[in-house]
Amino acid sequence: IWADIHGPDHPKVSTARKYLAKLLKALGKDGEAERQYDIAIATLERILDPNSPNYASDLLNLARLLQDQGYYDKAKPYYECALKMFEEKFGPDHPKVAKAL
Template sequence: YESQGKYEEAEPLYQRALKIRETVLGPDHPSVATTLNNLAGLYESQGKYEEAEPLYQRALKITETVLGPDHPSVAATLNNLAGLYHSQGKYEEAEPLYQRALKIRETVLGPDHPSVATTLNNLAGLYESQGKYEEAEPLYQRALKITETVLGPDHPSVATTLNNLAGLYHSQGKYEEAEPLYQRALKIRETVLGPDHPSVATTLNNLAGLYESQGKYEEAEPLYQRALKIRETVLGPDHPSVAT
C-alpha cells in the first residue's frame, strides 16, 4: 500500500503490527524496531517529519541496546534517520549519522558490500544537496564500482547509482556526461524491471529534464508523457509521483 501511495490504508496495518509485536515480544525487541522504522518511513513519505523522527529515534535506541552499537541494523536506522534530516534540510545533523552508518557497514560487512554502496549514495546525495559536487562525485563513483563488481553491470542498483551520478553532472551543467548515464540507467531498468516499472518512469523524467535544460523540448516531451502514463497506470491517478 505504501509503494502505491495508499498511505491511509498502510498506516493502520503498521500500527497493528507494532501493537502485536510490542505485546507479544516486548517493547524492546528488534522486530519492534523494524516496524517502527517502517511506520516512520510511511510518515516521512507523507512529509510528517515530526511524527517520523521519534519513531526512528526509538528504533535506534532499541537496536543499539539489544544488538550493540556496531550492528548492521543500527546502521540501517542511522541511514533512515539521516535521510529524514536530509529531507528537512538539516544537513549538519544528517552527515555524522551517514558517516557512522558508513563506518559500521564498512567494518562489519566489508568495504565492497552493496549496503556500503547504499550509504555512499546517500552521503553523496547529501553533499550534492549542499552544492559540494567535488565531494559527492568520488562517493558516487565508488558506489558505482561496488555495485557493478558485486551485483553485475545490469543490476537495478547499478541503474540507481548511474541515475544519481547523472543527476550530479546535470546539476553542474555537464550535459554530455550526464546523458549516456541516464540512457544506460534507462536501458537497465527497462530490461530488468520491465518497460512499465515506476523506476523506469523516474529515469524517463530525469532524462526529459536533461533535454529540457538543453532546450531540446521535442525530445523531452514524449519522455515526460511516457513517464506520466506509467505512473498513472501503475501507481494510480492520485499518487504524488503523478503530480511530480
C-alpha cells in the same frame, strides 16, 4: 563503520556512500558527491549483477548530479545505461523507466 565491519566491497558500504553523496549534494558539495557516487558505482560493478536495479538507480543519481552541474554530455551515457537497464528489468511502462527519461 560499515566498511570496518563488512569490508569495502559490501552492499551496505555502497548504500552508505550513496546516502553520503545525496547529503553532500544537498550541501552544495557536488565534487565530493560525484566522488562518492563513483566509488559506490564501482563497488556495485564488482559485487552485483550488472543488471541490478540498485546499480541502475545509482547511475541515474550520478546522471542527475552531473546534469545539475551542467555536464550534459557527461550525464547522457549514465542516463542511457540506467534507462536500458530499467526497461529490460521492468518493461517500458514502469515508473522507474519514466524517471530515467
